[in-house]
Amino acid sequence: MAGWSDLSVDLKKNVVEKLDLMGRQSLRCTSHADRSIVDDTDFHISRVRLSISKSGYLIVVHTRIDDWLRVEILNRPNGGAIINKSQNSWNPEDVVTKELEEGTPEFWTILLLHNFFDYGTTKIDAVEFEIEGGTDAPKGVIFFFAFSDFQTLETEHLKSRNLKNASKHNKSVKAQKVRQDTKKAPRHEKCKEVETLEKTITEIQEFIKKCRKFRKKTFIFRAKTLVGNWNMTVQMDLVWAQLMDFDTFKSVERLSVSIHSDSLKPFVCCDTVLPKIDVVGWKISHVTSTLHHTYKNPWKEGFYYLGVVSDGFSKLRFSKFDEKAQEMWDAAEGGMRQISPTIIEKREYGRCMGKPITVIHHRSDCGYWAFVVPYDKEKDFKLYYDSFMKENRENGTCGLSWLCKTCTNDFDYNYYQNLAHRGFLEPNWNGVLVKCTCSSTCATCDSVKLAKIEYSKKLGNLKIQKNENQKSWGFGKNSEGPEEVKIPKNVIFWRKIGANSESEKSADLQKLVNSLKNIGI
Amino acid sequence: MSSTEQGTSSAAPAEPTTAPESAAAPEVPESFYYVHGKDKVVHKVSAGALQHSALIHGMISNLGYTEEQAKANPFPFENIDGDILQMVVDWCNQHKGKPTPPEDTNLPKQKEKLFDLVLAVNYLEIKELLTYCCKQVAMMVKGKSPEEIREIWMIPTDAEDEAAEKEAKKRAGKEAAGETAAAAGDAK
Numbered sequence: 001m002a003g004w005s006d007l008s009v010d011l012k013k014n015v016v017e018k019l020d021l022m023g024r025q026s027l028r029c030t031s032h033a034d035r036s037i038v039d040d041t042d043f044h045i046s047r048v049r050l051s052i053s054k055s056g057y058l059i060v061v062h063t064r065i066d067d068w069l070r071v072e073i074l075n076r077p078n079g080g081a082i083i084n085k086s087q088n089s090w091n092p093e094d095v096v097t098k099e100l101e102e103g104t105p106e107f108w109t110i111l112l113l114h115n116f117f118d119y120g121t122t123k124i125d126a127v128e129f130e131i132e133g134g135t136d137a138p139k140g141v142i143f144f145f146a147f148s149d150f151q152t153l154e155t156e157h158l159k160s161r162n163l164k165n166a167s168k169h170n171k172s173v174k175a176q177k178v179r180q181d182t183k184k185a186p187r188h189e190k191c192k193e194v195e196t197l198e199k200t201i202t203e204i205q206e207f208i209k210k211c212r213k214f215r216k217k218t219f220i221f222r223a224k225t226l227v228g229n230w231n232m233t234v235q236m237d238l239v240w241a242q243l244m245d246f247d248t249f250k251s252v253e254r255l256s257v258s259i260h261s262d263s264l265k266p267f268v269c270c271d272t273v274l275p276k277i278d279v280v281g282w283k284i285s286h287v288t289s290t291l292h293h294t295y296k297n298p299w300k301e302g303f304y305y306l307g308v309v310s311d312g313f314s315k316l317r318f319s320k321f322d323e324k325a326q327e328m329w330d331a332a333e334g335g336m337r338q339i340s341p342t343i344i345e346k347r348e349y350g351r352c353m354g355k356p357i358t359v360i361h362h363r364s365d366c367g368y369w370a371f372v373v374p375y376d377k378e379k380d381f382k383l384y385y386d387s388f389m390k391e392n393r394e395n396g397t398c399g400l401s402w403l404c405k406t407c408t409n410d411f412d413y414n415y416y417q418n419l420a421h422r423g424f425l426e427p428n429w430n431g432v433l434v435k436c437t438c439s440s441t442c443a444t445c446d447s448v449k450l451a452k453i454e455y456s457k458k459l460g461n462l463k464i465q466k467n468e469n470q471k472s473w474g475f476g477k478n479s480e481g482p483e484e485v486k487i488p489k490n491v492i493f494w495r496k497i498g499a500n501s502e503s504e505k506s507a508d509l510q511k512l513v514n515s516l517k518n519i520g521i
Numbered sequence: 522m523s524s525t526e527q528g529t530s531s532a533a534p535a536e537p538t539t540a541p542e543s544a545a546a547p548e549v550p551e552s553f554y555y556v557h558g559k560d561k562v563v564h565k566v567s568a569g570a571l572q573h574s575a576l577i578h579g580m581i582s583n584l585g586y587t588e589e590q591a592k593a594n595p596f597p598f599e600n601i602d603g604d605i606l607q608m609v610v611d612w613c614n615q616h617k618g619k620p621t622p623p624e625d626t627n628l629p630k631q632k633e634k635l636f637d638l639v640l641a642v643n644y645l646e647i648k649e650l651l652t653y654c655c656k657q658v659a660m661m662v663k664g665k666s667p668e669e670i671r672e673i674w675m676i677p678t679d680a681e682d683e684a685a686e687k688e689a690k691k692r693a694g695k696e697a698a699g700e701t702a703a704a705a706g707d708a709k
Contacts, residue, residue: 002636004674011643018659029667030676
C-alpha cells in the first residue's frame with residue numbers, strides 16, 4: 001500500500017500544483033520536506049488586496065473568480081488582535097473569528113503576507129493597496145464636478161477642426177475660470193492636506209520597513225501590476241513600489257469607482273495614461289481609471305479635461321456600444337479609415353482650454369474607445385499607439401482592456417464589472433469608491449451607510465471561536481461556477497433611490513429589483 | 522471493457538475470455554497486446570487503447586510484434602498490483618480514441634488505491650490519467666488543517682522523522698558491530 005511519502009518529488013509537485021492557497025499553506029506546515037516542495041512549486045494568484053485603516057488590516061487573496069480568501073486583522077481593545085477569516089463568501093455570518101492575545105495586528109498581517117506570498121514561485125497578476133488618508137481627492141472631484149457647463153467649452157472648441165484656425169479660441173473664459181478656482185483654495189486647507197499626505201507616506205514607509213525587515217528577510221511581491229486608489233499620489237506609488245520585484249513589475253494602475261443607483265455595472269471608464277514614468281530608474285506605465293456607473297456624471301467633460309491637464313493623454317472606454325457611445329461616435333466628424341482588420345478610426349482636431357488637441361476615436365466589434373492627445377504629447381502617444389497597434393495585429397486585442405469580455409481574461413473582466421458591489425459587500429473596506437459629492441439626501445450614500453451598519457451588526461453578533469473549535473483553514477467550500485455576487489438586504493434602498501422611470505434603470509438593476517420583489521421585500 | 526483471465530506464467534498466457542469490442546467495426550483489423558501485473562492476470566488491450574501510455578506505446582513501436590508474438594509475450598509489470606492494472610486498462614479502453622474529459626469521476630476514492638494508481642500511472646506514463654489522479658489526491662486535503670493532512674496522507678512529523686532516522690542509524694550501527702564480531706569469531 002503506497003502513501004504520500006512513496007511519491008517522488010516530481011509527483012508531489014504535480015499534486016501541489018493542484019492545491020489551492022490554503023491547501024498549500026496547510027501542507028507547508030506538515031513537515032520540512034513538504035514545505036520545501038510547496039515553496040518550489042509555481043503558484044498563480046490573480047489578485048491580492050491589502051487594505052490599511054485605523055481599525056486594522058485586510059488581506060484578500062483572489063486565486064480565481066470563485067475562489068478567494070479574506071482575512072481581517074483588527075485591533076483588540078485590550079491588546080492583541082482579532083482575526084476574521086472567510087472563504088468564498090461575502091456574508092459576515094460565514095466569518096470565522098479568532099482572538100489572539102499576543103502580537104499586534106500589524107505583526108500578524110506581516111506574518112501572513114510573508115507566509116502567503118514570499119516565495120519566488122508565487123506569481124501575482126496585481127497587488128492592490130488601500131490606505132486611509134492620502135490626498136483629499138473628494139475636494140478635487142467637487143471642484144471638477146462643479147463645472148457642469150464644461151461641455152459648452154468642449155463643443156465650442158471642437159467646432160474648429162483645423163489646428164491653424166483654432167488659435168483664435170486660445171483664450172477661453174471658462175478655462176480661465178477653472179484656473180482661478182484652483183488658486184482660490186484656502187491656504188490653511190492646503191497645509192492640512194500636505195500634512196495628511198506626509199503622514200500617510202510616513203505610515204506606508206514604516207509599514208514597508210517592517211515588512212522588509214521581518215525576521216531579517218526581504219519581502220517582495222512578484223506582481224505585474226501595482227494598483228492604488230484615488231487617494232494615492234505618484235509619490236506613494238513609488239513608496240509602495242519598494243515591495244515589488246522589478247523583474248515582474250510592469251505597470252501602476254490607480255482606480256476610482258464612482259457608484260450610482262443607475263447601475264451596478266460600469267457604463268464608461270475614463271483613464272489618464274502616462275505611458276512611461278520613471279520608478280527608481282525603471283520605466284513603468286501608469287494609468288488612472290475612473291469607472292462611472294451612470295451617464296449623469298460629467299464623464300465626457302472629464303475625458304477632455306484630463307486629456308489636457310494630465311502629463312500624458314486621456315482615454316475613454318465604453319463597456320457597451322450603447323446610445324451614448326453611438327451618439328459620441330456619430331458626432332465625431334473626422335473621416336473613417338480602417339487602421340487594422342478589426343479597428344476603424346476617426347481623427348478630429350481641435351482645442352480644449354486653449355491647448356491644441358487630437359481626438360482619436362476607435363470602433364471595433366468589441367466596442368468603442370477614444371483618446372484625447374494634447375499636441376505636445378503626441379510623441380509619447382505615438383509610442384503607445386504603435387505598441388497597441390502591434391498587439392492588435394498580433395493578438396486581435398482591442399483597446400477596451402478589462403472592460404472587454406473577449407479580449408481580457410475572465411478574472412479581470414469579472415473583477416472590474418463587480419467593483420461597485422464593494423460598497424455593499426465590504427462596506428468597511430471600500431476605499432476604492434470615490435466619496436460621493438452629492439447633497440446630504442443622496443440615497444446612494446444612504447444605502448452604503450446602511451450597508452455598513454448592517455455589516456458591523458452582523459459581525460458584532462458573531463461568537464468568537466475558541467482554538468479547539470476552530471474551523472480548518474482552506475477553501476473548504478466547493479466552487480460552483482463563476483462568481484455570483486449576493487447583494488445584502490440593505491440594497492433594497494436601491495429600489496427607493498432607483499432611477500425615476502423604469503426605462504432608465506439598467507437591466508442589471510431591474511433584475512435585482514425584480515428578485516427582491518419576488519422574495520417579498 | 523477489457524477481458525482478464527488468470528494466467529500461470531508470463532510466457533504462456535491463457536486465452537482471454539472475451540475480447541474488447543468497439544461499437545463500429547474498423548475496416549483494418551485492430552491489433553491487440555497483452556499485459557499483466559503482479560498477480561499474473563493477463564489483460565488483452567487494443568493498440569488504440571494502449572496509445573494513452575507513452576511507455577507501452579514506445580515499446581510496441583520498437584518491438585513490431587505479430588499477433589502471435591504479442592500473445593506469447595505479454596508485457597510484464599511486476600511492480601503494479603493486478604487490480605490497479607485492471608483500473609488502468611479499463612480507463613484506457615474507456616477513453617480509446619476519445620478526447621479526454623476535464624473531470625473523471627470514476628477514479629477510486631480510497632487513499633491507498635489512489636496512491637498506488639498514481640505510482641502505476643506515472644510508471645506507465647499516462648499523462649491525462651496522471652493529471653486526474655493528482656487532482657484527486659489534492660482534493661483529499663481540500664480545506665483541511667495541517668494535522669488533518671498529516672493524518673490523511675500519513676505524513677510523519679519532523680520529530681517522528683528524526684526519531685526514525687536515529688533508530689535506523691542505531692540499528693545499522695548494531696548490525697555493523699554484530700557483523701564485525703561475527704567476522705572476528707570466524708577468523709579465530
